[in-house]
Amino acid sequence: MKRDARSLPQIAQEELRRTAIRLVEEGATQEQAASVVGVRRQAVGRWVKAHRAGGDQALAARRRGRRGGHTKLTEAQQLKIAGLVAGKNPDQLSLPGFLWTRALVALLIEQTFDLRVGEETAGRYLRAWGMSPQKPMRRAYEQSDEAVRRWLEERYPEIEAAARRENAEILWADEMGMRFDHTAGRTWAPVGKTPVVKGTGKRFKTNMIAAISNKGTLRFRVFEERFTGPVFLDFIKRLIAGNHGRKVVLIVDGHPAHRARIVREFVEAHPEQIELHFLPGYSPELNPAECLNNDVKANALGRKRPTTLTELVADIRALLRSRQKQPWRVARYFRERHVTYAQA
Secondary structure (H helix, E strand, O other), X not given: OXXXXXXXXXXXXXXXXXXXXHHHHOOOOHHHHHHHHOOOHHHHHXXXXXXXXXXXXXXXXXXXXXXXXXXXXXXXXXXXXXHHHHHOOHHHHOOOOOOOOHHHHHHHHHHHHOXXXXXXXXXXXXXXXXXXXXXXXXXXXXXXXXXXHHHHHHHHHHHHHHHHHHOOEEEEEEEXXXXXXXXXXXXXXXXXXXXXXXXXXXXXXXXXXXXXXXXXXXXEEEEOOOOOHXXXXXXXXXXXXXXXXXXXXXXXXXXXXXXXXXXXXXXXXOOOOEEXXXXXXXXXXXXXXXXXXXXXXXXXXXXXXXXXXXXXXXXXXXXXXXXXXXXXXXXXXXXXXXXXXXXX
């Protein structure tokens, strides 16, 4: 019975080839050798020809799969597609969707070079280009790359140098609202059955504002009223009082409460106590205080299910007070990739 040697493991194929060649060298015909090892005569003929040309090395087991360099795209074409995937979203290239998938990369290749590749091939290209599937970070279209560059290369270095000269403390502040039903993370459940997290039917929420430094300082306030200019000014006065005469350099986003006239007038009247700077528009990723917000959401809200507003506020305050006792954890927020510019 003849067999297809290609279905055998590589080491077994090599042994078949060596056995057939040995039989031929001992005087057997190619047909006799093929009958002994159980393959077609034509296969033995190819082995003999290969052995004559390349010696024993030609019989060695070979690595299966696509040969290196065997691709449909040239190196220049690969560079172009990799650059488009890394620098653009699909919708910016008139493709459906806003997240790259293997199917969309294959479609991009077809539209750009009139070459068709399968999804698996597109996936191999993506991995070869050093890419992997990742959860994207949201960034507003309105964000100005030039404003971000100026902040990172010019404005913040200037603020940092001036604060050092004046022995001032730089703080980054942000505020957020928190609901009783916030859920963070995932849970295990049977396939096809969406898990249910039970909680109170009552609705309640609260707000917090916090300021942190790259040395581990954390100051906060939890409040129920709407965030307005007067509320922000109250927080500024608390920061000044808690700094015991040391000037505060406060960095915030462009929220209307931060730019309220009552705030502006107070800051202008107390330049020796407070200085206010604004991050580039639509750039929350540049604010290290966002890392504290994420910590609070995950560990104060995401792990417990409060049944009253009092419990919600208590959970938030407990987490924030514990972080105040762990300045090394607060300083670690500044190791996040987008805020390393502000590290101590």
